[in-house]
Amino acid sequence: MRAIVVRHYKTLINASDQILGWGDAPRVREWETDLAYVDNILNEHNIKFGAVYTSYLERARQTGMFYARKRGIHLLHDTMNLNEINYGELFRKSKSWVEKYIPQHKQDPDFVYPGGESFTQMQARSVNFLKSVACKRKDETILVVVHAGVIRGFVSYFLGLSYAENLKHKISHCYVGDFLFEGTRCVRYDELGEPSGFVKDNVVLVPWEMAAAQIVI
Secondary structure, rough: OOOEEEEEEEEEHHHHOOOOOOOOOEEEEOOOHHHHHHHHHHHHOOOOOOOEEEEEOHHHHHHHHHHHHOOOOOOEEEEHHOOOOOHHHEEEEEOHHHHOOOOOOOOOOOOOOOOOOOHHHHHHHEEEEEEEEHHHOOOOEEEEEEEEEHHHHOOOOOOOOHHHOOOOOOOOOOOOOEEEEOEEEEEEEEOOOOHHHHHHHOOOOEEEEHHOOOOOO
16 A cells, blocks of 8 residues: 555644644635645656545544545545544643643653643554555555644654654645555655655655565565
8 A cells, every 4th residue: 555644734723833632723824835735746746546534633634625626536534543642631732831841742752641642642543543544455545634743653653763752853734755555564655745854854764665574564
């Protein structure tokens, strides 16, 4: 399976540097600019996908519908398994406040946010879901519309990186991740849109490929 992973459109809360998580917020006025950029990338690379998977959150669902409608895809597969991390009581807190008063924030992936979950829990549910889709759609290309935290979890897990050391890399709304699977293993990874912090910070050199000896189908 080939999974093209993109981020949702930018919301007003994203733009105001506040914690969003499982909450939602209106789109920024120029919300279509990033989506048009990503859409052009998909067209330039002649990427044709037969299914669209999104989180259950409105910003991801609406983004997924934007790409699906352009390609005549009428069914959207939305699931809470692909939701961003649940920050619980921290919804709409400023990121500077969280960094000051929650020292475990983006330092300890096992820290459970008050009324929410941990990054490790979020990574497990989203990774397990994508692996299950990889088993069902072995020879297909799909589009996956998710969130920055989910994308960091995907890259860390499938490329065998330390999760604790990679919780802070920037993921642009123009990010386009290209994951190629054999069975449930990612054997090749590339970035087609704006480079992520993984690439800019020299953590990952793309295109990344798994050594042949490591591939288990």
